[in-house]
Amino acid sequence: DVKVTQSSRYLVKRTGEKVFLECVQDMDHENMFWYRQDPGLGLRLIYFSYDVKMKEKGDIPEGYSVSREKKERFSLILESASTNQTSMYLCASTLPGSHAPEAFFGQGTRLTVV
């Protein structure tokens, strides 16, 4: 089974703190993604990476950055956390190409910024 693991299930951080959300996958997937899930808005793409040290902005990248130093690990960074970044964050990974397009998700990190 593919495993996508996020480092924390719940986090509470203060406004202005720098926050790191970590995601690790064990299936040698090239593509990794960070989504944000909010009620009524579905899953919105923040950033994705298709290779080590490669990244592309998604639909809502403002206030976030990412790091991919190793293939299996993709980190989401909130440079200066704000209350409007309180949300559920989901990491996902896929193989490239069209033969196995399924996205596998981590268990999610519920971040509260106070």
Place this chain on the structure above:
Amino acid sequence: GENVEQHPSTLSVQEGDSAVIKCTYSDSASNYFPWYKQELGKRPQLIIDIRSNVGEKKDQRIAVTLNKTAKHFSLHITETQPEDSAVYFCAARAMDTGRRALTFGSGTRLQVQP
């Protein structure tokens, strides 16, 4: 970019009835359409997907239909059971060109009443 709209946002059915969730997409280049189920407190998981070279796909009690001309696709669940209660997300992606990430709909909360 791609825009996926999903309706209804909530759906309540009696056990044994059918449930239908509908999505529309905007990018004619999209050719892969998965559906994810997210149970309370759990990660989204793929339940069925369809590619643009077919119009319908079935897997036991669930089926997905695709109308490429109208740019819409639907999830059909027959003989619903209480364990079908969850949030369902549709998504779209152009597998061969451009964006590597899925674009998700806003989700449908399905409640199956026993």
